[in-house]
Amino acid sequence: MRGGDTMDQFGRLTRRGLLRSLAVTSAVAVAGGLLAACGGGGATPTPASGGAQPTTAPAGTPTAAPAAGATPTAAAATEELWDVVAYYGTYDVSTKQPGRPAGSLQGPKYEKWTRPKANKPYMIGVSFPHLKDPYWLAVDYGIVDEAQILGVGIELVAAQGYNDLTGQINQVENLANRADIEGIILAAISYASQDQLVTDIVKNKKKPVIEVINDIQAPDIMAKALVSFYDMGYAAGQFVAEDSGGQEVTVVFLPGPAGSGWAPDTVDGFKAAVEEKVPGKVKILDVKWGDTGKDVQVSLIEDALNAYPDVTYLVGNAVAADAAPDILANRAKKPKVVSTYIIPPLYDKIAEGKVAAAPTDFTALQGRMAVDMMVRILNGEKPGVDFPFRAGPIIKVVTPQNYKEFKYEDMFGPRDFRPVFSVKPKA
Numbered sequence: 001m002r003g004g005d006t007m008d009q010f011g012r013l014t015r016r017g018l019l020r021s022l023a024v025t026s027a028v029a030v031a032g033g034l035l036a037a038c039g040g041g042g043a044t045p046t047p048a049s050g051g052a053q054p055t056t057a058p059a060g061t062p063t064a065a066p067a068a069g070a071t072p073t074a075a076a077a078t079e080e081l082w083d084v085v086a087y088y089g090t091y092d093v094s095t096k097q098p099g100r101p102a103g104s105l106q107g108p109k110y111e112k113w114t115r116p117k118a119n120k121p122y123m124i125g126v127s128f129p130h131l132k133d134p135y136w137l138a139v140d141y142g143i144v145d146e147a148q149i150l151g152v153g154i155e156l157v158a159a160q161g162y163n164d165l166t167g168q169i170n171q172v173e174n175l176a177n178r179a180d181i182e183g184i185i186l187a188a189i190s191y192a193s194q195d196q197l198v199t200d201i202v203k204n205k206k207k208p209v210i211e212v213i214n215d216i217q218a219p220d221i222m223a224k225a226l227v228s229f230y231d232m233g234y235a236a237g238q239f240v241a242e243d244s245g246g247q248e249v250t251v252v253f254l255p256g257p258a259g260s261g262w263a264p265d266t267v268d269g270f271k272a273a274v275e276e277k278v279p280g281k282v283k284i285l286d287v288k289w290g291d292t293g294k295d296v297q298v299s300l301i302e303d304a305l306n307a308y309p310d311v312t313y314l315v316g317n318a319v320a321a322d323a324a325p326d327i328l329a330n331r332a333k334k335p336k337v338v339s340t341y342i343i344p345p346l347y348d349k350i351a352e353g354k355v356a357a358a359p360t361d362f363t364a365l366q367g368r369m370a371v372d373m374m375v376r377i378l379n380g381e382k383p384g385v386d387f388p389f390r391a392g393p394i395i396k397v398v399t400p401q402n403y404k405e406f407k408y409e410d411m412f413g414p415r416d417f418r419p420v421f422s423v424k425p426k427a
Contacts, residue, residue: 079114079115080112080113080114081112081113081114081115082112082113082362082365082393083110083111083112083113083393083394084110084111084112084113084369084388084391084392084393084394085107085108085109085110085227085391085392085393085394086107086108086109086110086111086388086390086391087101087102087105087106087107087108087109087384087388087389087390087391088105088106088107088109088384088385088388088389089104089105089106089107089384089389090104090105090384090389091104091105091219091221091384091389091390092104093217093218093219096217098191098215098217098230098261098264098265099215099228099229099230099231099262099264099265099268099269100228100230101228101390105384105389105390107388107390109388110394113365113369113372113391115146115149115150115372116150116372116375116376116379116381117150118150118151118152118375118378118379119378119379119380120378121151121152121153121425121426121427122152122153122182122183122374122375122378122425123152123153123154123155123180123181123182123425124147124152124153124154124155124181124182124183124184124185124371124374125155125156125157125172125175125176125178125181125183125184125185126143126154126155126156126157126184126185126186126187127156127157127158127159127168127171127172127175127184127185127186127187128140128156128157128158128159128187129158129159129161129162129164129168129187129188129189129214130158130159130160130161130162130164131156131158131419132158132161133292133319133343134343134344134345134412135318135341135343135363136158136187137412137413137417137418137419138343138344138363138364138367138411138412138413139187139212139213139363139364139366139367140156140367140413140417140419140420141364141367141412141413141414141417141420142363142364142365142366142367142368142370142371142413143156143185143212143367143368143370143371144156144420144423145364145368145413146367146368146371146372147371147423148423150371150372150375151425151426152371152375152423152425152426153422153423153424153425154371154420154422154423155175155178155181155421155422156420156421156422157171157172157174157175157421158171158421159171159189161291161293162189162256162257162259162260162291162292163257163291164189165189165190165193165194168188168189168194169194169197172184172186172197172201173197176200176201176205176207177205181207182207182378183207183208183209183210183374183377183378184201184207184208184209184210185209185210185211185212185370185371185374186198186209186210186211186212186216187211187212187213187214188211188214188216188218188261189214189260189261190216190259190260190261191214191215191216191217191259191260191261191262192216192217192261193259194216194218195216195217195218195219195220198216198218198219198220198221199218199219199220202220202221202222203220208222208223208374208377208378209221209222210222210223210224210225210370210373210374210377210383211223211224211225211226212224212225212226212366212367212369212370213225213226213262213363213366213367214226214260214261214262215228215229215261215262215265216261222377222383223373223374223377223383223384223387223388223389223390224389224390224391225366225367225369225370225372225373225390225391225392226366226390226392227361227366227392227393227395228265228269228392229262229263229265229266229269229340229341230265230266230268230269230272231269231395232265232266232269232340232341232359232361232395233265233266233267233268233269233270233271233273233340234269234270234272234273235269235273235359235395235397236266236269236270236273236315236338236339236340236357236358236359236397237269237270237271237272237273237274237277237282238273238277239338239356239357239397239399240270240273240274240282240313240315240338241273241274241277241278241281241282242277243336243356243357244278244281244282244312246278246281247281248281248282248283249281249282249283249312249313250282250283250284250285250308250310250311250312250313251282251283251284251285251311251312251313251314251315252284252285252286252287252288252304252308252311252313252314252315252335253267253270253284253286253287253288253315253316254287254288254290254297254300254301254304254314254315254316254317254320255267255287255289255316255317255340256289256290256291256292256316256317256319257289257290257291257292258289263289263317266316266317266340267287270315270340271284285308285311286304286307286308288300288303288304288316292317292319292320293319294319294323297316297317297319297320297323298323298327300320301314301320301323301324301327302327305327305328305331309333310333311335312335312336313335313336313337313338313356314335314336314337314338315337315338315339315340316339316340317339317340317341318339318340318341318342318343318346318358319343320339321337321338321339321346321349321355321358322339322343322345322346322349322355324337324355325337325349325354325355336356337354337355337356338355338356338357338358339355339357339358339359340358340359341358341359341360341361342358342359342360342361342398342411343412344408344411344412346358347398347403347406347408347411347412350398350399350400350403351400351403351404353400356399356400357397357398357399358397358398359395359396359397359398360395360396360397360398360406360411361392361393361395362393362411363411363412364411364412364413365393366392366393369391369392369393373387373391
């Protein structure tokens with residue numbers, strides 16, 4: 001998904017932290033908590049038109065059982081962890097729209113995530129678009145720590161960024177050709193350009209491939225651990241609609257890479273939210289696409305401010321939102337800054353009141369869920385039946401008013417965590 005510039009201080013996501021209470025109030029009314037002990041409450045956001053699926057559990061929603069006919073294996077988990085939105089059933093790519101769950105899936109269902117036990121010390125390959133910012137470092141932490149808990153091995157590779165599609169394909173093929181690698185967790189650079197890659201590995205090499213973080217079309221993908229970035233954009237849009245108080249406001253949007261499997265979805269979700277909540281009141285002056293390297297985003301922000309000096313909101317990717325306050329420091333007119341997702345430095349800027357809001361997708365948890373899904377598949381469980389085909393943590397919105405209720409460690413890896421590329425399986 002996203003990318004950035006340099007590593008800064010990182011949050012801490014401990015196993016103990018996963019089980020702590022996290023009573024959350026959000027600018028977007030939500031219900032249900034992320035963690036097992038989390039309190040819930042609040043109204044459910046109305047999903048946008050056009051097939052959007054909300055990732056906020058309605059108050060009082062019971063924990064959903066697996067799809068009818070599910071028969072979990074003996075290795076199925078019993079340890080309940082955090083709350084997720086889940087989809088069961090069969091993945092029919094003809095019913096798929098970017099950023100949304102396939103129409104063939106059953107859901108959303110709101111349930112507790114559970115951790116499996118590995119039948120063997122599996123070896124799992126992992127591919128990232130890059131590993132040069134706090135966001136992907138948090139995913140790395142979640143994957144690595146979960147692998148260590150389960151006793152499985154990890155071999156992680158990272159491409160050079162969202163412009164390096166060929167590099168990622170080559171890296172994934174190299175992983176798939178290794179005899180010791182039994183399955184691959186893929187964070188795809190492209191939504192639609194890696195379908196054949198997935199098919200070749202699943203059909204020809206007989207190795208499962210599951211997606212993490214970034215959505216992918218891929219008819220043969222076997223499971224997905226992710227949230228909807230349509231819904232992330234929707235949450236940002238709902239915040240702007242509420243924060244603007246129904247007044248006419250203007251927006252410059254900096255989504256990220258145009259060809260990615262997530263950035264365009266945030267724009268679509270944002271537009272749907274503002275049109276639903278405050279029709280005709282939020283005018284998007286410009287959408288500026290670009291790689292999520294910091295230099296690129298700084299240039300786009302400066303261009304936007306020069307072209308639209310009176311803009312009310314800068315909305316976009318977390319790298320842009322993190323860079324914006326420094327750029328705005330010497331300007332008389334300061335638009336509010338809203339992100340479509342969160343990284344550790346952005347959390348600090350929200351705490352300081354320099355950024356107005358950012359939805360959190362609980363990044364490290366998605367990494368954990370991807371490992372759990374792969375272990376279940378390798379254990380012989382069936383995606384969509386024994387466990388969700390697609391699942392992700394419930395989205396919440398962090399603001400200067402509620403940031404203290406979001407523990408840093410509940411979203412990100414440890415402050416002293418640095419990239420780990422290899423984990424040996426337990427003998």
